[in-house]
Amino acid sequence: xxxxxxxxxxxxxxxxxxxxxxxxxxxxxxxxxxxxxxxxxxxxxxxxxxxxxxxxxxxxxxxxxxxxxxxxxxxxxxxxxxxxxxxxxxxxxxxxxxxxxxxxxxxxxxxxxxxxxxxxxxxxxxxxxxxxxxxxxxxxxxxxxxxxxxxxxxxxxxxxxxxxxxxxxxxxxxxxxxxxxxxxxxxxxxxxxxxxxxxxxxxxxxxxxxxxxxxxxxxxxxxxxxxxxxxxxxxxxxxxxxxxxxxxxxxxxxxxxxxxxxxxxxxxxxxxxxx
Amino acid sequence: xxxxxxxxxxxxxxxxxxxxxxxxxxxxxxxxxxxxxxxxxxxxxxxxxxxxxxxxxxxxxxxxxxxxxxxxxxxxxxxxxxxxxxxxxxxxxxxxxxxxxxxxxxxxxxxxxxxxxxxxxxxxxxxxxxxxxxxxxxxxxxxxxxxxxxxxxxxxxxxxxxxxxxxxxxxxxxxxxxxxxxxxxxxxxxxxxxxxxxxxxxxxxxxxxxxxx
Numbered sequence: 001x002x003x004x005x006x007x008x009x010x011x012x013x014x015x016x017x018x019x020x021x022x023x024x025x026x027x028x029x030x031x032x033x034x035x036x037x038x039x040x041x042x043x044x045x046x047x048x049x050x051x052x053x054x055x056x057x058x059x060x061x062x063x064x065x066x067x068x069x070x071x072x073x074x075x076x077x078x079x080x081x082x083x084x085x086x087x088x089x090x091x092x093x094x095x096x097x098x099x100x101x102x103x104x105x106x107x108x109x110x111x112x113x114x115x116x117x118x119x120x121x122x123x124x125x126x127x128x129x130x131x132x133x134x135x136x137x138x139x140x141x142x143x144x145x146x147x148x149x150x151x152x153x154x155x156x157x158x159x160x161x162x163x164x165x166x167x168x169x170x171x172x173x174x175x176x177x178x179x180x181x182x183x184x185x186x187x188x189x190x191x192x193x194x195x196x197x198x199x200x201x202x203x204x205x206x207x208x209x210x211x212x213x214x215x216x217x218x219x220x221x222x223x224x225x226x227x228x229x230x231x232x233x234x235x236x237x238x239x240x241x242x243x244x245x246x247x248x249x250x251x252x253x254x255x256x257x258x259x260x261x262x263x264x265x266x267x268x269x270x271x272x273x274x275x
Numbered sequence: 276x277x278x279x280x281x282x283x284x285x286x287x288x289x290x291x292x293x294x295x296x297x298x299x300x301x302x303x304x305x306x307x308x309x310x311x312x313x314x315x316x317x318x319x320x321x322x323x324x325x326x327x328x329x330x331x332x333x334x335x336x337x338x339x340x341x342x343x344x345x346x347x348x349x350x351x352x353x354x355x356x357x358x359x360x361x362x363x364x365x366x367x368x369x370x371x372x373x374x375x376x377x378x379x380x381x382x383x384x385x386x387x388x389x390x391x392x393x394x395x396x397x398x399x400x401x402x403x404x405x406x407x408x409x410x411x412x413x414x415x416x417x418x419x420x421x422x423x424x425x426x427x428x429x430x431x432x433x434x435x436x437x438x439x440x441x442x443x444x445x446x447x448x449x450x451x452x453x454x455x456x457x458x459x460x461x462x463x464x465x466x467x468x469x470x471x472x473x474x475x476x477x478x479x480x481x482x483x484x485x486x487x488x
Binding site for chain 2: 035038039053110111113114116129136154155158159161162163164165166167168170171172175176178179182183186187190191194195196197217
């Protein structure tokens with residue numbers, strides 16, 4: 001098989017979920033930053049741009065609900081994808097996102113590869129980094145959801161919990177948001193797209209497919225397994241149409257630029273530089 | 276002619292005599308006269324209010340939560356600002372500098388007097404103060420937050436922005452949440468920044484097959 005032939009890596013539902021996540025994440029990040037940096041001149045500009053403080057708050061809350069509903073839908077879809085006849089293999093096999101001992105081993109092997117002391121690990125379908133990325137978001141969203149609900153309904157929360165937990169909820173919500181945003185923009189976006197092998201854009205999640213040659217370099221274990229199971233040819237898909245490639249290229253770069261703008265604008269006002 | 280100057284002075288003095296117990300109450304000694312039995316502790320459970328506080332009264336402590344504001348060692352006053360020079364012409368922040376930095380003021384433009392009430396401003400622990408935790412939720416919070424309960428009023432409005440080592444004793448839950456999240460952010464970013472840079476550099480040394488597009 002030629003190296004430029006593309007094989008499918010993500011289904012249509014995966015890609016749709018991911019786009020939905022990108023959009024809700026960016027809206028929440030910007031409306032959240034506008035509220036958090038309200039006392040600063042940049043924050044005031046941002047609030048003005050988005051239509052005033054009340055509107056910013058409403059958009060943040062509504063989009064938060066949208067992301068939470070998307071999260072629930074995603075869980076339902078993921079549960080439906082588990083092969084309940086062979087649950088162990090489905091959950092802990094190579095196609096699953098659940099971390100296994102193999103991932104820790106491969107992390108160690110990768111560090112050896114970085115330092116030139118070992119060969120590149122034979123990554124299977126999901127690398128340890130992709131799994132970490134998934135579960136980091138997976139725990140971040142419920143934390144933000146719960147603290148967010150506490151902050152939207154403070155009086156009702158105080159009926160169930162002591163009122164001072166609202167101080168803690170505010171801190172956790174802000175801190176988790178900062179962690180998520182900085183991680184996604186710096187690690188997921190910048191290191192994801194601007195590596196030598198993926199520059200200028202790692203379009204796998206947008207097109208749903210990747211060239212076999214690229215996958216043999218990055219995830220040889222997976223390609224070998226597909227070949228052994230005879231499923232490789234069945235996964236061959238056509239290259240995406242030019243107009244589609246232009247579309248997602250523009251979209252992805254818009255997101256990257258917005259993300260970098262957010263980080264660099266907020267940095268001067270942040271605790272990092274104020275100590 | 277009537278009374279001499281001495282006579283008038285004595286009359287005025289007699290008129291002022293009933294105010295004597297108030298002077299003693301301000302200074303924190305056991306008040307004489309009809310307020311004396313407030314100092315007797317065996318009727319503590321039955322007394323309604325004598326405007327005199329027994330310092331041995333225990334303020335309920337919140338576990339893990341913020342410790343209630345300890346004002347001063349003196350008993351609570353009906354007017355906490357009595358005797359302050361130029362009080363009527365100064366602003367609150369001329370003495371209470373850090374308290375203006377709170378989310379109620381920044382986000383909703385709520386001023387000090389809207390919560391702390393008109394003058395005279397009593398000590399928060401004083402029985403008649405609207406800020407007393409026994410009634411704060413109803414007299415202050417519920418003005419805007421309809422349905423606020425006593426639990427709601429345990430929210431710390433004047434929370435210090437900076438979490439210092441002091442916060443460890445005054446508000447441990449906040450301190451440890453902050454410590455945990457800080458460790459998480461710093462740890463995760465350090466590990467993955469170093470990992471990413473190492474990966475980025477290492478990829479330059481990989482022999483790639485010819486690019487396909």
